[in-house]
Amino acid sequence: MFKLSKKTEYALMALQHIASLDKGQVATAKEIAENKLIPHSLLAKILQQLTRHQLILSLQGAHGGYALGRKAEEITLAQMIEAIEGPIHIIECNESRYSCQRDDFCTLKNSLNPLQKQLTSYLHSVTLADVAAS
Amino acid sequence: MFKLSKKTEYALMALQHIASLDKGQVATAKEIAENKLIPHSLLAKILQQLTRHQLILSLQGAHGGYALGRKAEEITLAQMIEAIEGPIHIIECNESRYSCQRDDFCTLKNSLNPLQKQLTSYLHSVTLADVAAS
DNA sequence: ACAAAATAAGACTAAATTAGTCCGATATAA
DNA sequence: TTATATCGGACTAATTTAGTCTTATTTTGT
Numbered sequence: 001m002f003k004l005s006k007k008t009e010y011a012l013m014a015l016q017h018i019a020s021l022d023k024g025q026v027a028t029a030k031e032i033a034e035n036k037l038i039p040h041s042l043l044a045k046i047l048q049q050l051t052r053h054q055l056i057l058s059l060q061g062a063h064g065g066y067a068l069g070r071k072a073e074e075i076t077l078a079q080m081i082e083a084i085e086g087p088i089h090i091i092e093c094n095e096s097r098y099s100c101q102r103d104d105f106c107t108l109k110n111s112l113n114p115l116q117k118q119l120t121s122y123l124h125s126v127t128l129a130d131v132a133a134s
Numbered sequence: 135m136f137k138l139s140k141k142t143e144y145a146l147m148a149l150q151h152i153a154s155l156d157k158g159q160v161a162t163a164k165e166i167a168e169n170k171l172i173p174h175s176l177l178a179k180i181l182q183q184l185t186r187h188q189l190i191l192s193l194q195g196a197h198g199g200y201a202l203g204r205k206a207e208e209i210t211l212a213q214m215i216e217a218i219e220g221p222i223h224i225i226e227c228n229e230s231r232y233s234c235q236r237d238d239f240c241t242l243k244n245s246l247n248p249l250q251k252q253l254t255s256y257l258h259s260v261t262l263a264d265v266a267a268s
Numbered sequence: 269a270c271a272a273a274a275t276a277a278g279a280c281t282a283a284a285t286t287a288g289t290c291c292g293a294t295a296t297a298a
Numbered sequence: 299t300t301a302t303a304t305c306g307g308a309c310t311a312a313t314t315t316a317g318t319c320t321t322a323t324t325t326t327g328t
Contacts (some may be wrong), residue, residue, distance in 0.1 A: 001314080002138060002215065002222050005286065009225055013242055028303070037236055042288050048305060061296025062302040077249070081136065088136050091143055102171055108147055111268040115211070115256065122252055134245040135285080139315065162274070176317055182276060195325025196273040 008084045010038045011046050012131065015080060018056055019072045019132040026065030046084065053083035072132060078123035080131075088123065090116050142218045144172045145180050146265065149214060152190055153206045153266040160199030180218065187217035206266060212257035214265075222257065224250050 004012075013036045018027055029047055033040040047066055051058045057069045068075070082088060089095050093102075093109050094116060100106065138146075147170045152161055163181055167174040181200055185192045191203045202209070216222060223229050227236075227243050228250060234240065 002136065002219060002224070004136060004225055006226070007287075009242060012245070013240065016241070016245070030303085036240070039288060041290075044304075045288090045306090051304085058304060059296085060294075060304045062300095063297060064295080064303045066304090085136060090136070091138055092140070106147065106170070107150070107268050108143060111146070111150070111265045113268075115260070118256055119253065122249065126249070131245045134241050134247075141316075164274085173317060175319075178275075179277090179317090185275085192275060193325085194275045194323075197326060198274045198324080200275090 002090075004081065005085060007042070007046055008081055010036070010043055011050060011084050012080060013038065014043060014047060014066075015050070015055065015075070015128055016132045018066055018068055019128050021067065026059055026063075026067045028065040031065075050080075050083055053079070055079060055083055068128075072129040073127050075128040076124050077126040077128075077131065078120060080128065081123065088120060090119065136224075138215065139219060141176070141180055142215055144170070144177055145184060145218045146214060147172065148177060148181060148200075149184070149189065149209070149262055150266045152200055152202055153262050155201065160193055160197075160201045162199040165199075184214075184217055187213070189213060189217055202262075206263040207261050209262040210258050211260040211262075211265065212254060214262065215257065222254060224253065 014032050017032050017035060021027055029044045030040060032038065032047075033043045047056065047058070050056045051066070051069075054069045055075055056066045058064065058066050078088070087095070091108065091112055092098055093100050093106070148166050151166050151169060155161055163178045164174060166172065166181075167177045170177075181190065181192070184190045185200070185203075188203045189209055190200045192198065192200050212222065221229070225242065225246055226232055227234050227240070
């Protein structure tokens with residue numbers, strides 16, 4: 001499927017939420033889950049991934065929660081998606097460690113290269129600030 | 135995953151192959167399968183789908199096979215992908231019959247609309263002629 | 269008429285991915 | 299020291315994708 005996963009959708013919703021916080025505020029996984037109707041323990045996992053990728057930062061313990069890791073203008077859509085789904089390759093043979101029996105004659109990779117480039121350059125050009133504005 | 139399925143890859147390979155035929159020639163599923171290293175019975179299914187969507191036309195019986203249904207310049211990448219994967223929607227809530235509990239407050243759809251539009255307009259602008267040229 | 273070579277169609281199985289849950293550990297504020 | 303969080307990993311269930319198999323139909327050539 002040429003589609004973002006539910007996890008990614010949830011991640012984007014959560015990031016929108018976190019981006020809307022006032023400076024100094026944090027949001028808990030529970031708050032976000034209730035606010036956006038996302039299963040709490042699934043969202044918890046997603047927020048952990050975003051934290052590992054440093055899109056957000058976490059404060060542990062009571063009164064803990066999440067805040068943006070950097071300015072919304074500096075978080076690209078590409079980074080958000082790739083934090084959850086891994087590197088974006090529209091076809092499998094674009095992946096780094098992929099070796100294919102068709103290597104010597106298959107031209108699909110070349111044929112779809114423009115699409116791959118178009119897409120990734122677009123995803124790098126849109127930021128959380130743009131996404132959150134809507 | 136933000137990726138084309140194997141079926142779609144196979145479809146594109148097959149279309150490239152068929153597009154390269156001389157006028158009046160047809161290619162059998164078996165030929166294409168051997169040429170592109172695609173499982174024969176899977177490819178057979180894929181070619182049937184492409185036929186139903188009229189991207190190619192089939193000649194049944196002995197000496198039968200497949201040929202392009204119209205000029206390569208008139209077959210868009212969008213049509214090829216959608217013949218196999220169905221309508222392209224980067225998020226689920228863009229789908230026609232999707233109803234969502236978050237409808238009244240979720241802005242994700244709006245936020246990602248530019249991406250959806252960018253992508254589909256690109257896919258409609260590229261044709262099999264472009265794809266086959268590589 | 270009949271055999272051979274194709275496509276057509278649908279049921280079916282297996283593998284992989286996605287979605288979601290649960291639990292025990294750790295961190296921190298009050 | 300208790301309550302409230304995040305962290306991390308194992309686990310299960312559901313869905314999608316990939317691929318197979320079988321039977322029927324179409325068409326050509328003999």
